[in-house]
Amino acid sequence: MExxxxxxxxxxxxxSGSAGKKVFVxxxxxxxxxxxxxxxxxxxxxDGYGPTEIMEEADLILLNTCHIxxxxxxxxxxxxxxxxxxxxxxxxxxxxxxxxxxxxVAQAEGEEIIxxxxxxxxxxxxxxxxxxxxxxxxxxGGEKVVETEYAIEDKFEHLxxxxxxxxxxxxxxxxxxxxxxxxxxxxxCVVPYTRGxxxxxPVVQIxxxxxxxxxxxxxxxxxxxxxxxxxxxxxxxxxxxxxxxLLFRLAEIPGIARLRYTTSHPRDMxxxxxxxxxxxxxxMPYLHLPVQSGSDxxxxxxxxxxxxxxxxxxxxxxxxxxxxxxxxxDFIVGFPGETDADFEDTMRLIKEVTYxxxxxxxxxxxxxxxxxxxxxxxxxxxxxxxxxxLQALLSRQQSAFAASLVGRDMELxxxxxxxxxxxxxxxxPWLQPVxxxxxxxxxxxxxxxxxxxxxxxxxxxxxxxxx
Ligand code: 5AD
Ligand code: SF4
Numbered sequence: 001m002e003x004x005x006x007x008x009x010x011x012x013x014x015x016s017g018s019a020g021k022k023v024f025v026x027x028x029x030x031x032x033x034x035x036x037x038x039x040x041x042x043x044x045x046x047d048g049y050g051p052t053e054i055m056e057e058a059d060l061i062l063l064n065t066c067h068i069x070x071x072x073x074x075x076x077x078x079x080x081x082x083x084x085x086x087x088x089x090x091x092x093x094x095x096x097x098x099x100x101x102x103x104x105v106a107q108a109e110g111e112e113i114i115x116x117x118x119x120x121x122x123x124x125x126x127x128x129x130x131x132x133x134x135x136x137x138x139x140x141g142g143e144k145v146v147e148t149e150y151a152i153e154d155k156f157e158h159l160x161x162x163x164x165x166x167x168x169x170x171x172x173x174x175x176x177x178x179x180x181x182x183x184x185x186x187x188x189c190v191v192p193y194t195r196g197x198x199x200x201x202p203v204v205q206i207x208x209x210x211x212x213x214x215x216x217x218x219x220x221x222x223x224x225x226x227x228x229x230x231x232x233x234x235x236x237x238x239x240x241x242x243x244x245x246l247l248f249r250l251a252e253i254p255g256i257a258r259l260r261y262t263t264s265h266p267r268d269m270x271x272x273x274x275x276x277x278x279x280x281x282x283x284m285p286y287l288h289l290p291v292q293s294g295s296d297x298x299x300x301x302x303x304x305x306x307x308x309x310x311x312x313x314x315x316x317x318x319x320x321x322x323x324x325x326x327x328x329x330d331f332i333v334g335f336p337g338e339t340d341a342d343f344e345d346t347m348r349l350i351k352e353v354t355y356x357x358x359x360x361x362x363x364x365x366x367x368x369x370x371x372x373x374x375x376x377x378x379x380x381x382x383x384x385x386x387x388x389x390l391q392a393l394l395s396r397q398q399s400a401f402a403a404s405l406v407g408r409d410m411e412l413x414x415x416x417x418x419x420x421x422x423x424x425x426x427x428x429p430w431l432q433p434v435x436x437x438x439x440x441x442x443x444x445x446x447x448x449x450x451x452x453x454x455x456x457x458x459x460x461x462x463x464x465x466x467x
Contacts, residue, residue, distance in 0.1 A: 021049050021050070022057055023050070023052065023060040023062060029064075031262065032175075032180070035177050035224055036103070036126060042162065044136065047136070056086065060136060061086075063076055063101050064102045065101060066105070067105045067108045067109075067194050069361060070364045080113075084118075088119075101124070106148065107148055107195070121139040122135055122145045122146075123146045124145070125149075127149075127151055128149065128150075128151050130155040131151070135147050157205070164216045171416060173427070174218045175221075176209055176222070178261075179231040180199050181199050182195065182226045186292070188366065188371040193369075203233050203241055204236055207249060207253070210250050220427070221250065221259055222259075223246075223250075223260070227264070227265050228263060228264055229265065231246065244272030256282065258413060259284065263330075266306050275321065285325040286325065286431050287328065288357075290329050291308075294348055295345035297342060298335050298338055298345075301336070303370075326356035328431075329353070329359075330361070331346060331394075333386040334387075335363045335378070337374065337375075343389075343390075346390065347390065354397050354400075354401075357398055358394045358397075360394060363378065363383065405451045406459075410428055410429060411448060412428060412434050412436065412440070412447050414446075417443075422437060423436070424443070428459065434449065435458055435459070436449055
């Protein structure tokens with residue numbers, strides 16, 4: 001689900017020559033980038049760069065980029081074209097502007113970015129964000145900096161700790177990256193190349209960060225990882241923990257009322273994690289479990305290493321454990337070799353599962369991935385047609401799910417003021433925004449409501465009677 005641009009933290013005491021300077025961070029792509037942008041802003045704040053939401057007044061403009069599909073990567077280059085102009089105009093007025101590219105495009109393209117866009121001063125990959133402040137200092141000295149080597153040290157340990165003030169400014173829900181990278185090598189995906197192999201953060205580090213979030217008023221934490229359910233970290237007792245066990249530990253932290261995790265791979269849904277869905281009320285009944293395709297032939301070509309039937313059996317087990325769980329997924333249409341019959345298999349699978357929410361994409365060949373070299377690439381026109389059909393079905397399912405909640409009582413986490421005066425926006429257990437009167441409670445409260453109406457993007461509720 002897309003989230004608003006992260007709120008930037010206020011600067012800490014400003015040392016070095018960057019005092020009084022401002023940084024603007026633009027985030028593209030996934031939730032992990034949202035988390036990374038916040039951590040980068042924290043790291044720069046410790047170095048004297050205050051945050052700004054206004055690009056034109058920034059001394060440092062940082063694009064945190066996404067490489068997952070061609071469109072996402074191209075967006076970066078067109079943004080850089082506009083930034084070059086801004087940089088030149090400001091240079092005429094005697095002000096220096098540094099331009100940095102971070103994220104997965106930085107990792108994938110490295111120096112090529114500076115060759116294509118000479119206005120860029122700094123390219124930094126996701127594995128080296130703890131070196132961001134020193135890279136910016138070097139760039140300020142006139143060096144063109146490219147930092148895309150995988151660091152051996154643990155970047156999380158070297159990033160400055162979360163600042164309570166910054167977390168407060170960001171609200172009552174937060175992301176926490178517990179795992180990064182991927183060893184699965186699905187043949188369409190750049191992630192194993194841009195984010196590297198799987199790394200899991202240790203339990204103590206995660207718990208400490210979650211405690212800091214809770215102390216700053218966070219009530220709901222979403223654990224992030226490219227393959228989050230493959231997380232397996234060293235426990236405080238030296239034994240190896242899985243995600244299920246970690247969720248139970250995080251649920252003990254005072255103040256933490258809700259937990260979620262994303263994104264998962266079907267192969268890594270182990271028994272302990274399914275049991276957590278059954279036994280841990282804090283774990284919300286919503287699961288993003290991408291399947292990509294419903295055709296065994298295509299699943300094999302994608303190297304997903306499971307069949308459609310395996311996936312359906314898994315969903316049955318998850319639903320047996322937590323009957324009210326709502327499913328979310330990702331789909332790709334037009335993978336090389338996909339026939340009409342393969343596509344119909346995907347439609348059938350969707351009908352069988354019924355999704356509350358889903359993301360679907362046309363296959364986009366990514367340089368360096370095995371899929372890009374496959375024969376029988378599907379034409380754009382066919383991809384368009386399939387995507388339209390698939391999205392129509394998914395959108396009907398999404399509306400039906402929202403409509404099924406009308407009349408239901410549920411708990412809402414009040415998240416922020418509504419657009420209209422007198423309103424608050426809360427979040428349902430199923431991740432939908434719900435609009436309710438502000439007298440329902442304070443931001444951060446969990447309140448009982450009854451859903452009265454389902455709109456196209458949000459639900460409406462009246463204040464309910466406490467259970
Ligand atoms: N083309 C289209 N969609 C892709 N995804 C990943 N790589 C590609 C690609 N090359 C989609 C998958 C994944 C989601 C994050 O993005 O559905 O689950
Ligand atoms: Fe990409 Fe996810 Fe497959 Fe890993 S599991 S290669 S991140 S799609």
